[in-house]
Amino acid sequence: MFWADKIAADAQGYQVVNDSKTPSGRVHVGSLRGVVIHDVIYRALKHAGKPVKFLYGVDDYDALDTVPKYLDQEKFAPYLGFPLCNVPSPEDTASDYAKYFIGEFFEVFEYLGIKPETYFLRDLYRTGKLNSYIDTFLKNAHLVREAYKEVSKADRPNNWYPFQVVCENCGKIATTVTTDYNGSEVFYTCKPDATDYVKGCGHSGWVSPFDGNGKLPWKVEWVAKWDVLGVTIEMAGKDHSQKGGSRDVANAISRKVLQKQPPFHSPYEFILVNGTKMSSSKGVGSSAKEIAALLPPELLRFLMLRTQPRSVINFAPNYETVTRLFRDYDTLINKYPNAAELTEELMPLFYAQLGDEVKTFQPFDFSTLISLLQVPRLNIQEEVKQRSQKPLNEYDQQIVNQRIAAAQLWLQDYADEEEKLVLYLEQVPDKANELNEEQVAYLQRLVENLQNISNWEAEELQTLIFSTTKELQIQQANAFKALYLSFLNKERGPKAGGLLSYLEKSFVISRLQDVVTLNTGKEKTEAS
Numbered sequence: 001m002f003w004a005d006k007i008a009a010d011a012q013g014y015q016v017v018n019d020s021k022t023p024s025g026r027v028h029v030g031s032l033r034g035v036v037i038h039d040v041i042y043r044a045l046k047h048a049g050k051p052v053k054f055l056y057g058v059d060d061y062d063a064l065d066t067v068p069k070y071l072d073q074e075k076f077a078p079y080l081g082f083p084l085c086n087v088p089s090p091e092d093t094a095s096d097y098a099k100y101f102i103g104e105f106f107e108v109f110e111y112l113g114i115k116p117e118t119y120f121l122r123d124l125y126r127t128g129k130l131n132s133y134i135d136t137f138l139k140n141a142h143l144v145r146e147a148y149k150e151v152s153k154a155d156r157p158n159n160w161y162p163f164q165v166v167c168e169n170c171g172k173i174a175t176t177v178t179t180d181y182n183g184s185e186v187f188y189t190c191k192p193d194a195t196d197y198v199k200g201c202g203h204s205g206w207v208s209p210f211d212g213n214g215k216l217p218w219k220v221e222w223v224a225k226w227d228v229l230g231v232t233i234e235m236a237g238k239d240h241s242q243k244g245g246s247r248d249v250a251n252a253i254s255r256k257v258l259q260k261q262p263p264f265h266s267p268y269e270f271i272l273v274n275g276t277k278m279s280s281s282k283g284v285g286s287s288a289k290e291i292a293a294l295l296p297p298e299l300l301r302f303l304m305l306r307t308q309p310r311s312v313i314n315f316a317p318n319y320e321t322v323t324r325l326f327r328d329y330d331t332l333i334n335k336y337p338n339a340a341e342l343t344e345e346l347m348p349l350f351y352a353q354l355g356d357e358v359k360t361f362q363p364f365d366f367s368t369l370i371s372l373l374q375v376p377r378l379n380i381q382e383e384v385k386q387r388s389q390k391p392l393n394e395y396d397q398q399i400v401n402q403r404i405a406a407a408q409l410w411l412q413d414y415a416d417e418e419e420k421l422v423l424y425l426e427q428v429p430d431k432a433n434e435l436n437e438e439q440v441a442y443l444q445r446l447v448e449n450l451q452n453i454s455n456w457e458a459e460e461l462q463t464l465i466f467s468t469t470k471e472l473q474i475q476q477a478n479a480f481k482a483l484y485l486s487f488l489n490k491e492r493g494p495k496a497g498g499l500l501s502y503l504e505k506s507f508v509i510s511r512l513q514d515v516v517t518l519n520t521g522k523e524k525t526e527a528s
Contacts, residue, residue, distance in 0.1 A: 002347035003309060004037075004044035007264070008232070011050055013269035017042045018231040019116075020057035020264070023084060023101035025068035029291040030271040032108065033313065036304040037235055037268055039114045040351045047356075053329075055229060056116035057108075060085040060098035061125060061215040062180030063174035065197055081198040085122045097401070098122075108292045112301055113354030124228065126212035133224035134209050137162050137216060138181040140257045144220060147252040152244045162187060165214035167203055173215065175200030184208060222250040228264055233264045235309070240314035240348030268309035268373060273316055288318060294409050295325075296402050302329050302352035317414045323367040326403075330363035362396045368458075369407040372496045374421035375502045380404060383502075421499075422488060425507075432515045441521045442474050446483075447512045456505050462497025486515045 001009070019038040035056070042054040061083045067076040071090055079087040079097075087097035089280060094100035098120075106118070124130050139146055143391065145156040161178040167190040175194040182188035186209045190200035207213055216224060225231065240246045246247055251262040293301060294317060303325055306309055307313050331336040332349040336358055337446065342350055350358055364384055372383055384400055385392060392400065435443070446468045453464055469479045493499060500508050 002344055004351065005048070007041055008044035008048040008050060011045060015045055015050055015228045016055060018050060018055045018057065018229060018234045021102065021105065022059040022062045023098045023105065024062070024064065024431040025101060026070070026287045026289070027101060027105040029286055029288045029315070032288050033268060033271050033304050034235065034237060035109065035114060036112070036301055037309055040305065041233060043351065054116040057119050057225065058102045058120045059218070060096060060120065061121040063172070065174065068211060081174035081195065083166060083173050085120070086171060090457070098126065104289050108288045111292050112297050122212065125215060128211050128222055129228055131210045132314065133214060133228065134163065137220055137257060138186065138209065143302045144253055145254050147249060147256050151249045159467070162217050162220045163209050163214055164217065165207055165209065167201060168205065168207060169203035170201035172198065172200060174198060176214070190459065200421050219246050219249045220253055223254045224257065226254065227258060227260060231263045235266055235268055238267050240270050241265070259321060263451060266309070269312045271315055273315045291317065294406060294414070296406060298352045298356055299329055302348060305348040305351050317410070319415065319419045322410060323370070325473060326366035328336045333360055333363055336360055359395060361399045362390060362392060364388065364400055364403065366403055368498060369403055371421060371498055372502060373404070373407055375409060375423060376425055378502065392516070418492065421494065424487060424489055428511070428514050428518060430484060431489050432485045433518055435482050435515070435519045436473055439478060440516055441481045442468065442479045443471055443482055443486065443512050444516050445472055447509055448517070450509055452506070456501060458495070458498040458501040461500045462495060465496050469502070
């Protein structure tokens with residue numbers, strides 16, 4: 001049974017699935033993993049006939065703790081420590097910073113067919129929905145302190161209260177410390193040394209903690225959200241789920257202060273890019289918006305789902321990773337029509353769809369498209385039609401067009417110079433003049449063998465290229481190097497059989513003969 005279906009099978013009664021995000025900058029593709037996981041749990045519950053609601057929260061009362069490097073530092077540095085919803089938007093397209101960045105992320109939700117009910121923390125605070133929880137936690141500050149101490153060994157002084165005021169003087173929330181509560185007002189100080197990234201202004205005074213005048217610390221806030229929204233299922237990333245970590249602290253606060261069981265939870269792993277965890281404020285890696293522009297929606301969902309939630313996804317939009325993703329997806333698309341039922345192997349394909357139906361198509365290899373797009377004067381649509389096993393129907397054509405666009409974008413934005421094909425059609429490349437005797441003999445024999453081949457297809461050509469190396473007992477690496485130098489002026493390239501199949505037979509033979517002649521003439525000159 002697929003992991004999400006197991007969760008659905010065990011669930012009893014009405015379910016509320018919740019996830020949330022602090023929009024501190026451009027949201028990275030790593031943050032999509034939690035979104036897709038929660039969406040799939042929601043779908044699994046619906047398939048199981050269980051009543052369910054899916055919520056997604058925007059933690060926009062959190063402080064701006066760093067200015068992302070892609071923003072104007074001078075403009076945004078004065079807002080460090082402010083609630084994100086009180087920071088101006090980078091562009092006129094949104095009312096504030098939080099709505100700007102979460103708006104970008106919500107566009108990706110729509111693209112992926114994810115439709116939660118969304119809510120903003122500012123609204124829960126400002127409309128008073130969290131007032132009773134603020135009062136409860138302030139009155140039971142000693143129990144909150146105990147929970148921190150017992151679970152995470154974090155010592156809070158006896159006059160520490162779980163609340164951060166928005167400073168009436170400077171507008172910062174990150175720098176305020178609350179040290180008293182009289183039942184209607186809190187006493188706070190905006191401390192110059194409260195954080196290491198921004199100074200507080202030193203102001204202090206009594207103020208009502210209600211109706212948006214401040215916020216609960218996020219581990220406490222988490223508990224309040226669960227209760228006010230009726231959350232029954234909320235997963236969390238590995239960083240929050242470690243023993244003694246934030247989720248354990250929140251669970252303890254829920255039991256100790258509210259006497260309530262926390263929602264169902266299971267941890268999920270990170271998405272690493274080149275082995276580095278992504279950060280939305282540092283601008284490391286690729287944003288969700290950029291990867292959504294590159295990958296068709298089903299492929300992006302599949303990226304999140306083909307790996308178990310507890311396993312790390314190592315993603316980098318390089319040639320090997322991207323082409324393998326398409327290949328793995330196509331393998332399941334080919335298996336699906338012959339499957340009697342949805343096996344565990346096929347479930348990632350099922351949940352990768354935007355709807356509840358797997359619409360099959362005739363896959364066309366993505367790596368071949370990348371190569372074909374780089375062949376000069378080639379009509380890509382005609383070439384795809386000729387290479388397809390059967391005539392393309394309307395949906396096949398739609399998928400091909402989608403993949404052509406993805407391949408073009410990958411070549412433009414992600415391909416290394418080494419991965420780009422620059423075919424020398426007009427003249428023999430310079431480096432093809434530097435072949436050794438063994439390589440020249442190989443090309444000579446390959447020309448003879450190519451003249452006798454009747455089927456000019458990638459696989460047949462690849463087989464012939466290999467069999468010629470065996471015939472002459474030449475090292476394969478040496479032989480392939482000679483081939484790539486003859487057409488690309490570099491020692492490595494795409495699958496050689498595929499490369500030759502994109503070109504006219506007469507051109508390939510003529511080019512190899514020219515290279516042989518050039519190197520033979522060079523040898524004669526050197527000998528004399």
